[in-house]
Amino acid sequence: MKRQLVVVGNGMAGVACVEQILKQSHDFEITIFGDETHANYNRILLSLVLAGEKSPDDIVINDIEWYQTHDIRTRLGVKITGINREKRVVIDEHGGETEYDKLILATGSSAFIPPIPGVDKKNVHVFRTLDDTRALLEKARPGLKTAVIGGGLLGLEAARGLQVRGCEVTVVHLMETLMERQLDATGGEYLKRKIESLGIRVMLPQQTAALFGNGRVDGLRFASGEELEADLVVIAAGIRPNAELGRNAGLEVRRGIVVNDYMATSDPHIFAVGECTEHRGQTFGLVAPLFDQGRVLASAITGNGGPAFTGASPAAKLKIMGVDIFSAGSIDESEPGVETVRYEDPALGTYKKLLVKDNRLQGMILVGDIEDEHVYMEWMRSGTDLTPHRRQILFPPRDADPGREVADMPDSETVCGCNGVRKGDIIQAIHAHGITTLAGVKEGTRASTSCGSCTGLCEKLLRAVTPDFQEETRTTLCSCVPFSYEQLRDIIRGQKLKSVEEVLSVYGNRKGCEVCKPALSYLLDMVWCGDHDEDRSARFINDRVHANIQKDGTFSVVPRMRGGVTTPDELRRIADVADKYRVPMVKVTGSQRIDLLGIKKADLPKVWADLGMLSGQAYTKGVRMVKTCVGTEFCRFGVQDSTRAGIELERRLENLFTPHKFKMGVVGCPRNCAEATVKDLGMVGQEGSWQIVVGGAAGKSVRKADLLITVETTEQALEASDLFFQYYRENANYLERSYDFVERVGIEKIRKETVYAPEADKKKLLDRLARSKEMAKDAWLERETPAHPTQFVQIQPMEAQRS
Amino acid sequence: MNTRGWTPITKIENIALREGRAVKVGDTEIAIFRLDHRYLTIENKCPHKGGPLCDGIVSGTTVVCPLHGQRFDLETGMPVLASQPGCVAIFPTRVEEGVIFVDLGSASKGQEEVAA
Ligand code: SRM
Ligand SMILES: Cc1cc2nc3c(=O)[nH]c(=O)nc-3n(C[C@H](O)[C@H](O)[C@H](O)COP(=O)(O)OP(=O)(O)OC[C@H]3O[C@@H](n4cnc5c(N)ncnc54)[C@H](O)[C@@H]3O)c2cc1C
Ligand code: SF4
Ligand code: FES
DSSP, X not given: OOXXXXXXXXXXXXXXXXXXXXXXXXXXXXXXXXXXSSOSBOGGGHHHHHTTSSOGGGGBSSOHHHHHHTTOEEEETOOEEEEETTTTEEEETTSOEEEOSEEEEOOOEEEOOOOOTTTTSBTEEXXXXXXXXXXXXXXXXXXXXXXXXXXSHHHHHHHHHHXXXXXXXXXXOSSSSTTTTTSOHHHHHHHHHHHHHTTOEEEOSOOEEEEESSSBOOEEEETTSOEEEOSEEEEOSOEXXXXXXXXXXTOOBSSSEEEOTTSBOSSTTEEEOSTTEEETXXXXXXXXXXXXXXXXXXXXXXXXXXXXXXXXOOEEEOOBTTBOEEEEEOOOTTSTTEEEEEEEETTTTEEEEEEEETTEEEEEEEESOOTTHHHHHHHHHHTOOOGGGGGGTTSOOOOSXXXXXXXXXXXXXXXXXXXXXEHHHHHHXXXXXXXXXXXXXXHHHOTTSSSOTTHHHHHHHHHHXXXXXXXXXXXXXXXXXXXXXXXXXXXXXXXXXXXXXXXXXXXXXXXXXTTHHHHHHHHHHHHTTTOXXXXXXXXXXXXXXXXXXXXXXXXXXXXXXXXXXXXXXXXXHHHHHHHHTTOSEEEEOTTSSEEEEEEOGGGHHHHHHHHTOOBOOTTSSBEEEEEEOOHHHHOSSOOXXXXXXXXXXXXXXXXXXXXXXXXXXXXXSTTOTTOGGGSSEEEEEETTEEEEEESOEESSSEEOOEEEEEESSHHHHHHHHHHHHHHHHHHSOTTOOHHHHHHHHOHHHHHHHTTTSOHHHHHHHHHHHHHHHHHOOOGGGGGTSOSSTTSSXXXXXXXXXXX | OOOOOEEEEEEGGGSOTTOEEEEEETTEEEEEEEETTEEEEEXXXXXXXXXXXXXXXXXXXXXXXXXXXXXXXTTTOXXXXXXXXOOOEEEOEEEETTEEEEEGGGOEESSSOOOO
């Protein structure tokens, strides 16, 4: 019969240890008890769930299927209340008994609640579990006065998460500086400035004496006598190991359940792992050493022998985007023989401090610039003699060749500290499974799935090892809103944000700038298909007055001339306007239409009215034009009616905004007289078919467009164009022309997700395009209904008006 | 420059939120900006190549020239980057009964003076 292994605690350390045991032996029948009702999830990422960057589903580590595949009996939502060591059974809260041959206690820890009067009031929360997170999310709403007690890692992450949800957050901390366990006073000061610049208030040092309120909390009273209003309070004042089970069973327990170097407790049948343990006087609060413990325990319990657990040196990183903090090793500079090497730049918000002893690195504090974290960690881990590095110790040279640095790493070097994945493990997985993406590495090795700080390194490894590495682009938009386009799209959608102001005040620095404001305007327009709160102050002047600003402050006017086709009547009106407003220059543009240059802002509405034509959008990131050739209509070589098709294409897409300007061309035969193969989108007529080509360019760079698809009818050609157009709108980064977009994403993927996508997906793209089109209107109609009373008007001073 | 003192310019609703508007008074062209509840006035001429600052994007208390992107602090008239020489004049501004008044006589250039 198999031996019975019972694990109490379905958390990160316990289940990681079980994973290791399964790798080494199948002699056990395993039962896991967990008093949370969820499958094993990544507790670390709760901060990102709170901040809306991940959903609860994203953070599951092992789903229920995993337990089934490995024949693990899972008892979720069941608390173990006692152990009978003589009978070798655990007793659950319902009185049920479960026998064990070996028992692992992996009960983690609980939020420490300081004995302050009033902590039992309503709306006072802790932040430890998924249920805690959900409860906070239910309460959080814009404007809610929120206090977070505790300015450590957890408190700050909770504060940011809630602030991002719109709460007005104040962090209250007992000590003189934030994160004092990981940072020194200077580092803490830098951190405070960053946190405050995000819009979170920080109160230091402030001892909370009581929480007041009638049943529900209304605020905090400090020892100083001051008060702070708060309708929601989160206590993040530290953690306390869950050791009662061990204590009541008579195991040796101090702060945690005492374990030896092989994770055995004072009872040889009982082991413990994770935050509930105490090893050589040390307790734990971060996962990296706990996974080490799990490996050691697995070898010990399966009888395989193996390495001992010898403790861990702390390493911590703050998971708040845009606030880069890393601290590791011993940061005690009072220790004899320790020298410190420091660098700070207040303007950049960068602070680095390295602690060196006997020419070996033994600790570090990095604020604002943590790029060199891995170099330092390797120096520390391997005890590298720093003599040759001493001159460049604060700025170790970064290799121009990104592959080099990782190439120099020994295979045994740890890449992912959280999951204990070494360089060699990753390379082996890449070769064994033909992995080409970061997602593949995550799945194959678990690296980069916990705190995420080794993501960059994993990518470098991939780039160095596999020739066809596929990058996942995650460039942040701008330091005002430090999120990637993908994240911003999700945030805007998920949080139902409708205006640039909302995004900036909740996720940004409240100010924005000329880079991010127009980009956010675009994203909002795209996500809500035009049904958003348009904020003109967030747009470049061209988009406020629908004309292109010239070097003297006047504007140019380019009316739409679909397909480059005009009429004598239109030409007459253009001529009349040119006369009437003394237009300094009338010019045929490079895009088959006519430009009226040098028009005063105040004249714009009148000019548009007199022209009676649509805006050609020549001033904006939007649909410019469709150039056409004469095609079958007049040309002796024409095989497709390019003029009519071009006019129809322009009509379908005009007035829409795009990530960058979008130009098209339609030609009647492959002689390509209107240059369709160097346009963002081109339709090239063939005998009996159309070729749709995308991503062409003949501007700053020249690129021949890629073939998207060949279709028979003009209707199919227009539909394929619509599909690509909307796909580009939704997936390109702002200011990314189609030629860069197609190059980055790859035509194969674009084909698969547009013209060759399942009908249902195509329909979704087309529906969203149709919705945007329905909301879109000719911008020049603002001549009749301006967005603001003085949008075009030259304001006259009051005195002049009176006289 | 203008010798007049406080001059009524226009009603507050004529300036759009977080935008600027140009007003020509005598031979001075000023740009008035509205930031939430404050009104700030600067000379409407970028020292770089004369760009109309009233048309720039506002970011906090700075404005970004629409022509080539130089930034100026609306409170001091100073360029945000020391590498971009040149500053713009600022004018004390106040609001009375919904009307914006600008003190055209007290232009100051490049001083740490904050408009009232
Ligand atoms: C008016 C026009 C030149 C002309 O007199 O013919 C023109 C004028 C400008 N072009 Fe252009 N481009 C004009 C056709 C083109 C063409 C030809 C075409 O469309 O077939 C190209 C090459 C195709 C392309 O777009 O790639 C072209 C490639 C550019 C580029 C380079 C884009 C690129 O990524 O390669 C820029 C700069 C940019 O967008 O970053 C640019 C930028 C500009 C700007 C908007 C510069 C600016 O930001 O102020 C110019 C505005 C002048 C003004 O004040 O009105 N213009 N520009 C043409 C207007 C076409 C229209 O009717 O809408
Ligand atoms: C918001 C947040 C952010 C964090 N960020 C980081 C980070 O960036 N980096 C890092 O290294 N660490 C981080 N941590 C800490 C990390 O999550 C913990 O170190 C880790 O989860 C500890 O694992 P564990 O298995 O010991 O405990 P847990 O993961 O807490 O698991 C213990 C489980 O046992 C259950 N249990 C307890 N008693 C019983 C019982 N009697 N019967 C049945 N079940 C029981 C508990 O309900 C719990 O589910 C973070 C923690 C939080 C809360
Ligand atoms: S592209 Fe073909 S149809 Fe069009 S004008 Fe040239 S030769 Fe004629
Ligand atoms: S004119 Fe203002 S930046 Fe050039």
